[in-house]
Amino acid sequence: xxxxxxxxxxxxxxxxxLLREARRVGAHCLLIKDHNRNGLAAGARLRFMDWVGxxxxxxxxxxxxxxxxxxxxxxxxxxSIPICSSAMSVYIRRPPIGSSAQNSTS
Numbered sequence: 001x002x003x004x005x006x007x008x009x010x011x012x013x014x015x016x017x018l019l020r021e022a023r024r025v026g027a028h029c030l031l032i033k034d035h036n037r038n039g040l041a042a043g044a045r046l047r048f049m050d051w052v053g054x055x056x057x058x059x060x061x062x063x064x065x066x067x068x069x070x071x072x073x074x075x076x077x078x079x080s081i082p083i084c085s086s087a088m089s090v091y092i093r094r095p096p097i098g099s100s101a102q103n104s105t106s
Contacts, residue, residue, distance in 0.1 A: 004031045010050070010064045016074055023078050030080070037065035
């Protein structure tokens with residue numbers, strides 16, 4: 001089963017909880033399109049862009065933008081392997097039963 005999170009995780013107070021739930025209910029492949037907080041002033045720039053685009057609609061704005069390191073930690077916690085990661089999207093899949101994701105790449 002596939003799950004797709006598009007610009008959702010940074011709007012939640014606990015993005016890792018949503019990822020764990022997707023894994024729990026059987027996601028074999030998870031497609032994530034969200035923002036990465038990488039680079040000088042990235043957090044401030046993302047917060048400003050998010051506020052401009054969403055505040056007027058009453059969208060929750062907890063500003064949970066993850067760094068590349070936080071993504072890697074989440075993959076490890078979920079025992080998942082990233083198969084593609086870019087500035088725009090992260091695709092992860094559940095490894096086959098009995099395998100370990102210890103040798104995951106970023």
